[in-house]
Amino acid sequence: MAYSWDNRVNFVVRHLYDIDSNGYLDERDFFCLALRATIIDGKGQFSNSKLQEYQHVMLGLWEEIAELADFNKDGRISTDEFKEAVQQTCIGRKYEDFPQAMKMFIDYNFKMVDLNDDGIITADEYRFSCVTKFAIDDIESVDESFDNLLNDDDRRRGGITLSRYQELYADFLGNPDECPGIYLFGPLSEIAYTEIES
Template identity: 65%
Template sequence: MAYSWDNRVAFVVRYLYDIDNNGYLDAHDFHCLALRTCVLEGKGDCSAARLQKYQHVMLSLWEEIAQLADFDKDGTITVEEFKQAVQNSCVGRKYEDFPQAMKAFIETNFRMIDINTDGVIGIEEYRYDCVQRMVLEDIKVIDDAFNSLLNDDDRRKGGLTLSRYQELFAQFLGDSSDNCQAIHLFGPLEL
C-alpha cells in the first residue's frame, strides 16, 4: 500500500536523503544535501556562511543517523537499516522526542519549501515541492493531498506553519497506521 509506514519511511530515504539515488545513504548524500539546501533556500545564491551552516546541520544529521542506523558499521545505511532506526527512535513519539539532528533537518526542510518565507507552506509551495520529485499529471491530486493535511486552524492561516509541519512530519514517521493525517505530507505517494 502506498501509504503504509514501510513505504513512507522508504520514501524519506529515497526522496529526501538519498540524493545520489544509489539506493543507500552515506556521508556523500549529506554533503550534497548541504549544497542543495543552501542553493534552494538562497533561491540560487549560495553564500559561504550559509553553506557552512548547512554543512554543519547535514553532517550532524548524517552522524546521528549513522549512529542510530548503521548497524553493521560499514559506512552506509540501507533502507531496512533506516526503517529499523526510525522504528526505534520515532514510532510512537512526538516531534519533541525526535533525535536533535532530525529535528534540525525537518526545520530546514520546512524553510526550503516555504519559498516566500512567510512562515506558512501554502498550496503553491506544496505543489512546487511535490512536482520536484514526483511524476504527476493532475494538479487536483496534489491539491487534494494538500487539503487533506489541513485542519481548521491551518485553513485560517493559509497552510502549514512550522509547528504544524513538525507535528505532521512526526506523524508521517512516528505513526505506523496506514491512515494517519500526515500520509500526504509529501504529496500523493507511489509504491
C-alpha cells in the same frame, strides 16, 4: 499500500536523503543536501558561509543517523537499517521526542518548502515542493493531498505553520496508522526499493 508506514519510510530514503540515488545513505548524500539547501535558501545564489552552516547541520544529521542506523558500521545505511532505526526512535513519538538532528532536518525541510519565508506553507508552495521531488502527472491529486493535510486552524491561516509541519512530519514517520500526516509530501505511489549489494 502507497501510504503504508513501510512505503512512507521508503519515500523518505529515496526522495529526501538518498540524493545520489545509489540505494543507500552515506556521507556524500548529506554533503549534497547541504549544497542543495544553500542554493535553495539563496534562491539560486551561492554563499560559502551558508554552505558551511548547512554542512554543519547536515553532517551532524549524518553522524546522528549513522550512530542510530549504521548497524554494521560500514559507512552506509541501507533502507532496512534506516527503517529499523526509525522504528526504534520515532514510532509512537512526538516531534519533541525525535533525535535532535532529525528535528533539525525537519525544520530545514519546512524552510525549503516555505519559499517566501513567511512562516506558512501555502498550496502553491506545497505544489512546487511535490512536483520537484518526484514524478506527478495530476495536479488535482496534489491539491487533494494538501487539503487532506489541513485542519480547521490551517484553513483559517491559509496553510501549514512550522509547529503544524513538525506535528505532521512526526505522524508521517512515527504513526503506523492512517492520519493526516501521510499526505505531507503529496500523493505517494508505491516505491519498490531494491537494496544495493555491498
